[in-house]
Amino acid sequence: MDGLMLDSERAITRCLSKAANEQGHAIEPAFWLRMVGKGDAACRAMLAERIGDDAGQVLLDRCHVLYDEVVEAGVPLRPGILALLDLLVARRIPRAVATSTRRPLALRKLAAADLLRRFDTVCTSSDVVHPKPAPDIYLLAAERLRVAPAQCLVLEDSPTGVRAALAAGMTPIQVPDLLAPDEEVRAMGHRIVNSLSDAQKLLELRLEAGA
Incomplete structure (x- = not known):
């Protein structure tokens, strides 16, 4: 679905990056790309290893709020x-x-x-x-x-x-x-x-x- 039918991977990575910046975490774009295609548990584990369990969960919670706004507006379709x-x-x-x-x-x-x-x-x-x-x-x-x-x-x-x-x-x-x-x-x-x-x-x- 994401990245194949819906052009959502870009939106998700933007939301993750924005949440990280809001909370003062300097995380390079390549880190978010490594999350592409992975489930929630794997993404949480990656963040926990990078910035700690609590900070990682706070970041994900904020990302979900930002992404909900994108979903409500409608995620664009992938060409074809x-x-x-x-x-x-x-x-x-x-x-x-x-x-x-x-x-x-x-x-x-x-x-x-x-x-x-x-x-x-x-x-x-x-x-x-x-x-x-x-x-x-x-x-x-x-x-x-x-x-x-x-x-x-x-x-x-x-x-x-x-x-x-x-x-x-x-x-x-x-x-x-x-x-x-x-x-x-x-x-x-x-x-x-x-x-x-x-x-x-x-x-x-x-x-x-x-x-």
């Missing part, structure tokens, strides 16, 4: 997402959201972006014990869609999500947003494209070949 979803709907391909965001916020964001109605199910970090990069959330999505994991295509922006998809035995296509793939990420051997439009072209070729 509507055309891709239109194709999937037209071909009657089952669709699920698998996000590290907690359920209440995820549903609010999807509804505000008018994306909620386009999916058969929404799986969030509230629904699983182990967040990405564990495969749990993708396996849950496959179960709810009644599709075998090996038959699932995953679109992801973050390396953490790609690792979760591979661990679930699925086929990931990565569409990087804020994090450019490094050598370690590329070594995982999955397909990496520049945009959702490029991902759609690959999917159309596969559908045509299987027609």
